[in-house]
Amino acid sequence: MILCIADLLPPGEVQALGEALAGAPFVDGRSTAGWHARLVKENLQLSGTDKRMTELRAHLTDTVRRHELFELAVRPKALTPVIVSLYKEGMQYGAHVDDAVMHGLRTDVSFTIFLNDPDSYDGGELVIETSAGEEAYKLPPGAGIVYPSGALHRVAPVTRGERLVVVGWAQSVVRDPGQREILFDLDRARRALFQAQGKTAEFDLISKSLANLLRRWAEV
Numbered sequence: 001m002i003l004c005i006a007d008l009l010p011p012g013e014v015q016a017l018g019e020a021l022a023g024a025p026f027v028d029g030r031s032t033a034g035w036h037a038r039l040v041k042e043n044l045q046l047s048g049t050d051k052r053m054t055e056l057r058a059h060l061t062d063t064v065r066r067h068e069l070f071e072l073a074v075r076p077k078a079l080t081p082v083i084v085s086l087y088k089e090g091m092q093y094g095a096h097v098d099d100a101v102m103h104g105l106r107t108d109v110s111f112t113i114f115l116n117d118p119d120s121y122d123g124g125e126l127v128i129e130t131s132a133g134e135e136a137y138k139l140p141p142g143a144g145i146v147y148p149s150g151a152l153h154r155v156a157p158v159t160r161g162e163r164l165v166v167v168g169w170a171q172s173v174v175r176d177p178g179q180r181e182i183l184f185d186l187d188r189a190r191r192a193l194f195q196a197q198g199k200t201a202e203f204d205l206i207s208k209s210l211a212n213l214l215r216r217w218a219e220v
Helices: 011-021 051-065 068-074 177-197 201-217
Strands: 003-005 026-028 044-046 076-079 083-087 092-096 109-114 126-130 133-137 144-148 153-155 158-160 163-172
Touching: 003 068, 011 051, 051 068, 051 076, 051 083, 051 163, 068 076, 068 109, 068 144, 068 177, 177 201
Parallel strands: none
Antiparallel strands: 003 144, 026 044, 044 083, 076 163, 083 163, 092 153, 109 144, 109 163, 126 133, 126 153
């Protein structure tokens, strides 16, 4: 399942992040890529050695983790520390698949949060390969996209301006992406039913099925 979330970071968080990153140290992004991805990766990443930036990344990770729609779609068991990536003109990230294990976690779901106005730069789309062909995404500030970590994807070359994003990975309590999507749809349906009719017998049945499916599929 590929899902776009409009406010994965709220406007206040995006503005504060932009101010915090002004003049922050960025280093060669290839330092965190696997040996084969390193061959096609050309970007910059926020340095991990600055204490203030380490605290900032921890705050971003916590903010994402607490987002209700992210929780429903991903059902995260744990998140890796996020990375703030900067693409200047001419930079790109060629086709690759994310490492299966990062920071001791199995990567089930990847996410990208866009931080700057899409009109401020050309190119830089996140391009994900799907069974229906390639899908390209370039979202407004604060909007994010979650997608299976096993999908081939790339970042198109930036031809004008700069692309600034937050990226991260989650290990889900439900490993299978198809099962996560079933749970996501059921949960949205029961919440909509509750909003329309309150706690009905039908709501209870859907809640029962949701809980029992999660009990069957969860790895905790």
